[in-house]
Amino acid sequence: MAVPKYTTIFRKFLVSYLIILIIPSIAGYVSYRTSISVTQSISIENSVTQLQRSQEILERRMVEVEGFTRQLALNPDLNKLMNEQKNGDEINVYGIWSMVKQVTPFSQTNDFLQNYFIYLSNYDVIFTQGSAYFRPEHYYQNFHYTDLSLDEWKDEVLGRTHSSEMMPLRSFMSNKKQSSVVTYMQSLPLDSFSGSSPATVVVMIDEEHISNLLAGLEDRYGGWAHISDAQGNTIGLRGITEAAARQLSTSTELDQTKRSQFYHDDLVITIQSDTSGWTYRAGVPRQVLMENANQIKHMTWMVTGIALVLGLLAGLLLSYRNSAPINRLLGVMKEHFGKDGLAERNEYDFLQGNISKMITSNRQLELELERQLPLVRDGFLKRLLAGEFRTLEEIAAAAAQADVNLAGGEGHVGILRINGYSGMDSIDILNELSAARLIMKQALSETEESLLMTDLGSDRLVMIWLEQKEQTSGADFRKRLNEALAGLARTAYSEYKVSLSAAFGECFQTLMDVSHSYEQAGQTLEYTELSGMQSILWFSDSGRETATYYYPLDMEQRLISTIRAGEPEEAKRIVSAVMDKNSDQHQLSPEMKQQLVGELKGTLLKLLDQKALIQSELLHTLKNQIIGIQAADMLLDIQQEINGIIEALCGIINSKKNNAHIQIAGDIKRFIAESYNDSELTLYRIAEKVERPEKYISQLFKEVTDINVSDYLEMVRIERAAALLRTEGCTVDEIASRVGYNSSHSFRRAFKRVMGVAPSSYRQSIHI
Missing domain, CATH: 3.30.450 (Beta-Lactamase)
Incomplete structure (x- = not known):
């Protein structure tokens, strides 16, 4: 959205700058008037001095004449x-x-x-x-x-x-x-x-x-002079007629007692001789008298005019530059909150009110999120135990959102059961169980800081114990868990008369196997209930033997989700875990082996129904390859065939995904090429255009083009500016505006950052 050049905020900024500009102008005007007054006084004093000098010379000559007669008398x-x-x-x-x-x-x-x-x-x-x-x-x-x-x-x-x-x-x-x-x-x-x-x-x-003797006044000032005796008779005159001099002497507009005064367009100076009684009068034209003052006046007005023009231009530039961000913010506010309130309040009150509302709402949201954080954390742990995540990146993102630390990535899942409360559903029993679970959680948290816990029914807790590979071995970690839980069981029984049972699954190597370890812990806990054991039991020590194959439903769902996400290595690891379980811990009969292979083939055939795979030319080939897997082959050979099929499936899915990403990146490039000259073009507007979240398109564009969206926009603008600089039709400031920069200063910095030289230097190098 383009910001209007002249707005109320712009005018307010401009008026402020003009007031600041007027204050020194007033001071300059006072200084100017003082300078004119001083210059005028000096000019008048010089004229009086000139007339006095002429008077002195004339009277000295007359004294010499009188001295001549005295010499003759002697x-x-x-x-x-x-x-x-x-x-x-x-x-x-x-x-x-x-x-x-x-x-x-x-x-x-x-x-x-x-x-x-x-x-x-x-x-x-x-x-x-x-x-x-x-x-x-x-x-x-x-x-x-x-x-x-x-x-x-x-x-x-x-x-x-x-x-x-x-x-x-x-x-x-x-x-x-x-x-x-x-x-x-x-x-x-x-x-x-x-x-x-x-x-x-x-x-x-x-x-x-x-x-x-009076020529100095006429030659220097272009004025006139007149000398008269005590009776008003003319003794000498220059630059004026005797009739005009007599009219001046008798004029009522002229004060005969003042030494200097303005009469019409002349400064009239009158000096009365004390020795001879003669009257010396001179006139200096106002224009000549004020010549120096006029020079000061013209220079002052010229400098003042230039300063006002430059100050006005600077005020316009600064007003627009300072009001533009506020106008943009105001535009965003109007889009999101509407124009209500502007009729009775000004823009600043509107911004203050809405920003205050946003801060208050944000604070309320933060408080609500903090209040909901335990629920979010509990929901994350339940999803992790259920195996709902498809990739490790998805787990990491959800863990960050729930503020859960998953350092290490390895560990055991255990279920802690409070014995003796099965089938009891009264309010008192439930309250007692809630209190017992709370006590157990508090005690376990003090024992192990990295322990993650969530409730499972009314009398059970699920525990995820994380371990660091470099800090402890598996045996040591298992021993530490046994000691901690044994101590907790003794404390619970001695202080609260509560007995505990705990069951642990095998160690998970990655977070994707947490659900598998949780399933094993559940099976082990069932075994303790069937056997009547009330102690700490590990899945590997349960001694359960079965002639069935191992391929639980959650494992199948994880395999499907992983392939759909295009993660071949994780999918192959899941297949390897299934094969290892069935080869190491199960003695499969030919029938069970055939059923296991059939289940795996069914899982792969389910994936062929995906839209990305249906449109693939390899669909028929992959289908025949899956059907062709023989149960009579060795499990290792079957695993290798399945891994090959997984590679092909993930390759097709990733190819389709990349094509979609490339198409979105192309849409972004085309939109930038059309709108690069808009100074308001932002990542938010680009995201609106391609209908994707800002963070999503930022990461996607970076992955496809290996350059950030902002850097690409700057590169397009600078390339267009360089093309304009190779012509002589536009100035640097005009080019800056045409390629989407609010100011020529920011354009020059960006151009030098990208091209290595300033715009003017680039233009000179082109035309050399």
Whole structure:
């Protein structure tokens, strides 16, 4: 019966494995979220650090610009020029050109000082690095703000006092090249506060120089940066328009007090300078900021996905592998006990209940068998005494079933009679006899452990005394029996006033002769009754003489049963025993000899009525051979003829038996060839198919083929697998399933055990 792939038990196993799989997945998810959070924090911190570094560089450059004006304020030549009085049109040209040479090197040390001028109000002169303009109009023509006229420029820049004043970003023309500049203005001397000042230093800082300090944020993150003064005027910007920067500064969605926050798709970082009051703001796109985090996310999801898929596959495999045996057991239970109980209980309760019931029933059966064992043992002994067994193997099997030890195989059969109770049938007498028999049994058991006993009527016990050939001789064994029984008789009489008589038959050489020894013991006991003797008597000492032949009915039945069983040696031994008895102990007259031979011929003719013999071609020949036995011949010659006939009869019977066995073995082979791909094929199902017991077909198949059924099934499966491996159409796992294996692992082990190599190696060797 095929096990369904998806069952309730399978689902329960699968759910358990999935729960186990989900627990580490949850832990992995928590770890993943922590990693994302840490990575995000690190990215934000790096962005803040980058903006702070740009702030530090810019403010350091501005400090250098301020330091430049302070150096000019301390320059004696410049102070001299500032304090000189203009005399008419005379100008201190030499002093001015000397100052030009002195201030020129400053532009080489700081790119913020590449465009600056110094205005001397007393001479109305502007000089820069390398040039001097004796009229401001001339300077204005080359360098001017696009939104300031000459008069406005003179008024706002040259005509006012400035103290480290910054002019916001404005459009500026420098030698007909337009740019945007931030202007730093400082009046000299430094303590000039009102009115006009003797000199003014003006530094035009190109917006590009400021933006270059913010390039790291744009180049690294693809973001933007904006610098504004305390009034919100733009000082520098990069990657963003001024309008967008102003809109961002005034947006209500942005908390101006937070250092870092997400605004739309950007991380906005805001730093307020404590020295200049400027506001530094940078924006980093969320996607770029989370690049490392996204890598972790993608890697985590990929690993998690692969782990979940592999875990699910492993869960499916293990669920099926673990549920399949339970399902098979459940199927067997349903077949034997029905489906009652499954409606209200689950499968485990159903199995537990039925297995508990089986264990309880088995225990009850064991107790009942133990209780019946004495009866079984007594029945076995009575069958053995009656000669109902046909072979020694049948005796051994029945003895094992009755838990009887028949070690030795030789001994004597004796009958013990309690004298004085013959013909007494009252209840009191029967009870007294039962008690006496029980006492005798107990005493005999203590005397001889290997003694087997059974009741014979109300006043008799049958005893089977077994002896070991290697331990004692026949005479010693007989002497020991006489002493034991004599002691028992004395004890019985002295303590219970009971007298005993015992009779023994001749020694039996095999267990098949037990019945013969028992018959002799019975004859000897009859002799003691007729002679009035009340003692221990042996058959050989009874002195009974008879002119009749010896061929008792039980001996004939044993001979017939032995030949029917196909045991020629045992049958010939029985014939030999009959001939020996009639030649050694009987003086047969010609008439008795003729009757004996006639009886033996009749026994053999009875066997010809067997079905196996009727269909034989030798029937007519054997019949003529039996009829042709002459009573006038010597007993030895007659015995040899009979032995030949026995050989022929047993040969025919065994041949028919072997043919039947071969046919059953062939049926088993054909069934295996048809059903080898069924993973549920077992010895039980094969036995059902051929309608024979499991143990019977196992032994029969082994005898016929010299191989076990399980080994033959494995051989058929592996041969078919080898044929499939010689093709390229199937994988090893598919082949394992097609030839009847539940798992590829068990298939690989079986294939290597039979073929000596693994399936993959076998396939490679075929295609080399």
